[in-house]
Amino acid sequence: MASAAAESRRSTSKSLLRLRMYLLMLLGDVIAISAGFLIAGQIHVLHHGNGQWMDQLIMLLPLYVATALLIRAYSPAIVHERWTSMGRGINALALATSTIMLVAFFLKASDGWSRATFFAGVMMSGFFLMVVRYAFVRHSSALVGGEPYEIVVVCDGVPAPSMPSANCTIVMESSDVFDPSRLSPAIYDRFAEVIQYADRVIVQCPPERRQVWALTLKGANVQGEVIAPEMSELSPIGIARHNGVPTLIVSRGPLGLKDRIIKRLFDITVAGTVLFLLAPLLVLVALAIYLQDRGPVFFVQTRVGRSNRLFHILKFRSMHVASSDAKGTLSASRNDNRVTPFGRFIRATSIDEMPQLINVLKGDMSIVGPRPHALGSRAENLLFWHIDERYWHRHAIKPGLTGLAQVRGYRGATERKADLVNRLQSDLEYLHNWTLWRDVVILIRTVSVVLHQNAY
Incomplete structure (x- = not known):
């Protein structure tokens, strides 16, 4: 009897630990979102009066909780997974925010709302949400009072x-x-x-x-x-069946439909905004390139995109017309005489990459992702796919204007095999751990590496 009672207590204890874990995660999310809107609302009140931030919060919280439950933002899989936990929280917030914006638009229910307050509240809520979930994952055992899963x-x-x-x-x-x-x-x-x-x-x-x-x-x-x-050796990710016979699933698109929609909306928003804001600068750059030698403004090159399909990437031309390397066989060096004086400036400031925003709007590229390589790119006189057999795996997602490898400093010529392997490792890490928040972080970090010693 004593043993049975002890077993019952242990089972009850595990169930209570799990319930406590879910409730603490939910409470943390609610506090994070409430804090974001409270701060945004108080700032608005100080300057403009009431912006109905409380109404916005009351509408957002139930939608967030429902969405978080739907996408399993409270589940055993994320108890010890920092990026997964943070990513699912941000995804739930993004979906809830999008729903509110659609409802407010179609029902015209946003009269009296301060859009600035709502936007600021969502941004700050997202930040606090990431902080709270990061802290919870790091200290989950102490907060819950034990390990709820065995x-x-x-x-x-x-x-x-x-x-x-x-x-x-x-x-x-x-x-x-x-x-x-x-x-x-x-x-x-x-x-x-x-x-x-x-x-x-x-x-x-x-x-x-x-x-x-x-x-x-x-x-x-x-x-x-x-x-x-x-x-x-096969690295299977699941089991399926064909005609009643078990099969090993060895590949699957890294992003589901929901994540692809979120990433695409992010790409269109960022690319469209930046193109609009920088349009005068881009026109001046194009004019300078043309006046320099009356050659074409754009350099068009074939590169490998998502699903290993080829596409034409756009760049501002930075080399002399006769010296342009369409296949990318020879990487640009620090004192490369193929580069024009103005081309050296736009390469050093990464302005030459700006036309790729058009590739993003077309759907060939993403704002953040593995950088697309020229077909003839080499390291130690070996084509990239001959150096590491995982090279083709990086193309399971759209290539990007910037990526995890770039913000880690892996830029410039690939003179050694290690130069390629380091970039590849970062690309695969990004591919397997994608979240919208990580895209935002990489984009912010890109600002600090635009002027880079290897950008030539």
């Missing part, structure tokens, strides 16, 4: 991992604990007792014992997994 790793005939995580229990399988090949109710009852509090059971065993473990886990009422190291 993983049990069964090591059957293989050594146990030397560094298990805090919420991981290691079970060294033996005939005294559980032998799945000895079929009897007592044996299965013993195994059920071992995993009774687990949310996930991972079995590491020799290949010949995987089938019996798979059969055992199917009846265990838990997420059961069997490690298959030989699959690591």
